[in-house]
Amino acid sequence: MKQTTTLLLTTLLFLCFSCSQSHKTISFDTFGVHPNSKENASVAAVKLIKYLQSRESDSKLTVTFPKGRYDFYEDGAFTREYYISNHDQDNPKKVGFALEGLKNIVLDGQGSDFIFHGRMIPFALLNNTNVTLKNVHIDFEIPALRQLKITAVNKEADEVIAEIYPPGNYRIDNNKLVVEGESYEFTPYVCMPFRADKRLAYNRADVGFNPTEITEKAPNTLSIKGWEQTKHTSPGEHFVLRSYHRPTPGIFVSECTDTKFKNVNVHYAEGMGLIAQMSENITLDGFSVRLRGDDDKRFFTTQADATHFSGCKGIIRSQNGLYEGMADDAINVHGTYLKVTKRVDDHTLQGRYMHSQSWGFKWGEPGDKIQFVESKKMELVGTHINEIKQIKAIDKPTDFGAKEFEIVFANELPVQVTENGDYGIENLSWTPEVIFSDNIVRNNRARGSLFSTPKKVICENNLFDHTHGTAILLCGDCNGWFETGACKDVMIRNNRFVNALTANYQFTNAVISIYPEIPNLEDQQKLFHSGIVIENNTFDMFDQPILYAKSTDGLIFRDNTIQYNTEFEPFHWNKHPFFFEKVNNILISNNHFGKEMDWDHAVRTELSAPDSVVIKDNN
Structure with a gap:
């Protein structure tokens, strides 16, 4: 009997060792949180990623999530300083999954709902190779965007009656509507008008929301007076209340290679649905920024673009997606010009990120191909492509958080490219x-x-x-x-x-x-x-x-x-x-x-x- 037991244990150890060498799958509930439990899954996400980062092998590993609902809270979540293109550079940020420095990982939600609480970035992918996210729904328990459904209009009294949705989590201060999130609050000042069929209203773009008086007639029912839309609206219209603030995208990708998203649905984010910067080869297949179906009472999805790609290279492939209800474009692909701020010598320039929402991340590296543009005419300067020989940040120790760079070029610069004109530097390699x-x-x-x-x-x-x-x-x-x-x-x-x-x-x-x-x-x-x-x-x-x-x-x-x-x-x-x-x-x-x-x-x-x-x- 003892020999049989020893043989069985030996066999099990051999099988475990074999599995570890070609590790295929691990379940998220291994890290202490089960679906539909309402437990704080942020704690388990931290444990999971520590485990992934400690792996000695780069073999492919799939993390499965037993199908259900998972709730992620700011408490216990990752805290990160990130500089994200085309977003507000307010730090630090809370992150649900900080996937950093990983290789050959698949996260398979198996159709689960990942519900986030507060102001969080659900997924951040940095410095990874061959990471895939699939079969997941990303949403927030209390979105920052709210909508008003017009139920009555009294033009003589300059008053509309409206129901607010999602209900609750608001207050009236000094005749102003204050939206209350789980860790923040703000006063909306602009809105998007929608018809009852969820199409945006005809010939009305970015209407203001600055009524002279707001009172509560009943819970979630508001009387709104002195609003310019009173003379334009009618019962059944909806107004999505918002600001132009972009603190947190749904998914953030930076300096990654071969990233894939399959059947990922972003139902809400207080920034873009997905933003990728300085990354190579990104595939979106069945990636959607969408409502939860025909019965969804919401008219809105994201605060900005559905997908956005800044300074990427390789191939961006986006197919089989549904993009609806967002407050900006379905896809935007571009690089970023640096503005020339100083000509140091005939091979050296200083250049600066100029837009208030796009700075702090890597712009280029030695060997990158460069050209120059005269800004007012958007006309190329010179006839030859130049090359970066050296690049360094000059307002920070590294490019992390930097706005300004000094760049040494392999070839002599065009004589007219100085700080005395308006010139931009374009990175053609990215x-x-x-x-x-x-x-x-x-x-x-x-x-x-x-x-x-x-x-x-x-x-x-x-x-x-x-x-x-x-x-x-x-x-x-x-x-x-x-x-x-x-x-x-x-x-x-x-x-x-x-x-x-x-x-x-x-x-x-x-x-x-x-x-x-x-x-x-x-x-x-x-x-x-x-x-x-x-x-x-x-x-x-x-x-x-x-x-x-x-x-x-x-x-x-x-x-x-x-x-x-x-x-x-x-x-x-x-x-x-x-x-x-x-x-x-x-x-x-x-x-x-x-x-x-x-x-x-x-x-x-x-x-x-x-x-x-x-x-x-x-x-």
């Missing part, structure tokens, strides 16, 4: 290819998709359904947002656009808007964007502007179908289906229009040669 395909973008504020990269962009097989502004924007700006850069190879094909542009925002001159910010367009000699093809798309239109392009050399608009409806009254200031400023080599051919086109008035061209636009074979 620019990605983008594939944005088979997604649905609907019922969101501002714009649908933004692409600013010189590498190949494919935007295909998507549905853009009632984006409040432009559906697709190709931008570039070294004056305000300081977001690079010029597009060189863009394919927009097989998409459907349904009544985009129901309100005006920045850069929203048509359903597709190619709009680099150029203060001195008239004196520009070298055009900014090029290599753009728009083909085989369907445009369902209630208004006129289809395509706007500025400073573009090489644009083809062909084999598209444009059909018209009467869902809304036309209102846009741009009365031309095609409006071009400072362009060359534009072709509009073989498109099918649902009405007779008066080509003498359909195309407006400014600051361009007479033969810059060719129109042929349309019907």
Whole structure:
């Protein structure tokens, strides 16, 4: 019997050792928290990640979460100082999962709900290789955004009656509504108006919320007086109350390689749904920023963009997603210009992050390819690509938290690039290819998709359904947002656009808007964007502007179908289906229009040669 027991123990030890060498799976409940228990899962998350970081092997490991609800609280969570592109740089931040320095890890939520409490970043991924997050729903118990449902309007008394949702967690101070979170509070001052069907209201963008008097008629029912929307609204409309504050994204990715998200649903975040910076190769498959279904009483999801990629490289692949109800774009891909602040010598410049929400993170490294742009004309300076030889922060010990850098270049600098003008430094090495395909973008504020990269962009097989502004924007700006850069190879094909542009925002001159910010367009000699093809798309239109392009050399608009409806009254200031400023080599051919086109008035061209636009074979 003793020999049998010894043999059994030996066998078990051998099996355990074998499993540890090819470790496949570990369950989250191993770390002390079970689903649906309401226990603080932040404590278990800390234990899990300590375990992952202590592994000696880099073999693939999957962490499974038994399906259910997990609650994560600030107490016991990670505390981190992070500098996150296009977000508020307020620190420290509470983090649910601080996934740092990991390799070959899969986190599989198996369809679980991860509910966060307070002001937290649910997932932060830093300095990882081959990490995957899948099958999880991310939400917050008490969101900062709230909405008002209008139940009655008395225009003579200048009063509306509204129900607040989610209920509770608010107070009235000196006739001001104060939203109370679990660890914060704020006073909303702007809102997004929605129709009862969850589409944003026609021709009303970013309306103010500053009533003269708010009183509580009953719990969660408010009397609102002296508000400018009283004369515009009616029962059934909803107003999503917000600020422009962006403290915490749903998912933060920085300096990672080969990161994947599969069937991840972000239902709310007080910043962007996902923001990635200085990372290589990111795949989103079935990643969504979405409501919880048709019965969800919320009209909103995120405080800003659904997804955002700043200074990334490799391939960004985003497919099979649903993006709705967010307070900004579905996707934005760009780099960041540094502004030249000092020419030290003929090989050395000092440059600075300029936007108040984008600084503190790595900008470049030795070997990166660099070019320079004159900001007012958005025109390249010099004929050769330069290279970083050395780069160091000059206002911090390292690039962590830095705003200003000193950069030594391998080759001599153009003589005109000094602090006496307005010049930007662009890092070409940290620019990605983008594939944005088979997604649905609907019922969101501002714009649908933004692409600013010189590498190949494919935007295909998507549905853009009632984006409040432009559906697709190709931008570039070294004056305000300081977001690079010029597009060189863009394919927009097989998409459907349904009544985009129901309100005006920045850069929203048509359903597709190619709009680099150029203060001195008239004196520009070298055009900014090029290599753009728009083909085989369907445009369902209630208004006129289809395509706007500025400073573009090489644009083809062909084999598209444009059909018209009467869902809304036309209102846009741009009365031309095609409006071009400072362009060359534009072709509009073989498109099918649902009405007779008066080509003498359909195309407006400014600051361009007479033969810059060719129109042929349309019907």
